[in-house]
Ligand code: ATP
């Protein structure tokens with residue numbers, strides 16, 4: 001980076017020379033102005049690291065402080081954590097709150113009333129903007145519409161919309177009246193939508209006549225019709241007009257959103273329900289990378305505290321920022337860091353409807369330049385996808401407004417990290433590689449703007465989070481030993497249960513090692529205490545007794561100039577126990593042939609040692625991914641072994 005801050009904000013570091021010990025220091029001015037340093041100073045800590053240590057040791061004090069500073073309560077809480085029914089933890093449970101009060105109501109009483117909350121750009125290029133006041137009124141109107149249909153506290157509304165402002169409005173309207181939302185990614189198949197509607201027992205479903213993606217119309221209404229053929233529970237379908245093309249409207253069941261919003265019942269005044277902190281806010285399914293997706297429940301109180309805190313400290317959002325999280329509101333990153341987080345902080349954000357490469361691979365960089373985006377939060381799959389088209393596309397644009405970058409969803413390969421840092425961040429924007437899960441509700445292992453970075457590592461646990469790597473017996477793993485990624489203490493934004501399946505909640509997360517949360521990922525910590533997520537527990541490949549993480553093999557492949565994306569799996573092998581099989585997507589301009597396969601096998605052997613040499617490299621045009629962009633290794637493995645492919649409800653078509 002250009003101006004390196006002295007490494008005073010984090011403790012002592014080892015001086016060894018391997019790649020994992022090369023630090024990227026954040027620019028001094030960014031550190032100096034960061035939200036987190038201001039807090040550490042105010043609290044009288046010598047540095048941010050000392051504050052972080054305190055926040056973990058005294059996590060209840062830390063979260064109580066955040067719950068008081070970051071959000072407003074109707075009735076203050078007197079107890080921080082109730083662990084009497086652990087692992088069904090409860091946070092702030094005698095307080096009264098509503099996340100919409102903090103996302104909208106409180107802002108419209110201040111100058112922020114006229115601040116832009118949302119700048120939405122369609123795939124075609126036109127845009128719509130909403131001030132906090134405009135969004136507030138829209139949400140009130142739609143909340144009244146829902147109420148008029150008998151939707152009430154405790155009901156669950158299913159939302160199946162494309163990336164349009166109405167998805168934000170619909171989610172907030174549900175939360176406002178104390179109904180849960182269950183958002184299903186726009187574009188999921190009939191079966192996936194059907195099972196989610198059934199699970200939630202939704203009387204009301206919100207969809208649209210279609211959505212745009214890559215210049216094509218996605219037929220959301222048609223999919224909805226098919227999905228609810230066998231769901232007698234559905235009484236009303238509200239349809240947002242997006243594409244304007246003809247759809248079948250079933251009389252007595254289907255109603256146009258725009259017409260409802262024009263009715264007198266859709267008044268702009270609507271009281272926000274004062275809810276118990278533990279009142280459920282939403283249910284949401286995990287991505288389905290490792291198996292059948294799990295429907296998880298988050299609540300109003302603790303969730304908002306975790307989300308607001310992490311967005312403030314880790315992505316460092318300020319009043320003047322133009323923030324853009326390029327995820328979809330339909331997965332947890334969108335719930336936390338598009339719909340709720342930025343609004344709670346009173347930020348201005350950009351939302352983009354369509355594909356990153358439409359009509360050309362510079363679409364994102366064009367958006368950054370035009371709106372002056374300052375903080376960009378995206379996923380490794382998007383970075384790798386855009387890298388394939390080369391630097392010329394971003395280089396056409398002035399990306400000088402950017403000051404901070406973020407990554408989430410998968411381990412980011414060091415090569416992709418460096419590209420993101422150099423080409424998009426112009427060597428001047430630290431990358432917050434944030435590890436977290438649908439289950440955790442908010443970021444768990446992540447740098448903050450003062451943290452010296454290592455490409456590919458999420459660095460350390462976030463504030464108030466006691467994360468560790470342990471062996472199968474639950475003992476703290478030594479440096480560089482791989483093991484299970486766990487969280488020792490509860491945290492406010494944690495999932496409360498698996499919907500309709502409390503036993504599975506205990507079994508899945510709290511049983512492998514009694515008393516601690518097991519995330520399902522394998523990881524290791526280096527000698528600086530930095531975390532490296534190396535894959536899913538079940539995907540770890542054991543070759544001749546050695547354990548290799550999928551992420552490590554894939555990153556070794558991606559570090560070869562010809563490789564855009566890679567996936568690694570283990571397949572049974574007579575001698576080695578398992579052998580590594582890999583699948584590679586080449587960058588534009590490279591040709592798949594035997595020489596390149598040999599070169600790639602040799603390259604992995606060189607980077608990781610001979611034990612990791614893949615048995616085979618298969619060149620493929622695409623990889624099976626979830627809708628949220630994660631590589632589904634279990635599908636590759638099942639195909640290779642000729643076994644059933646398992647739950648494919650979240651597979652990208
Ligand atoms: P399922 O639980 O249904 O298999 P999923 O785990 O992919 O799906 P999500 O909750 O969307 O569902 O993803 C969380 C997972 O994503 C983490 O457990 C981790 O494996 C991976 N992940 C997310 N962010 C990062 C990151 N920054 N670095 C490494 N891995 C990450």
Ligand code: MG
Pocket residue numbers: 286290437520
């Ligand atoms: Mg998971």
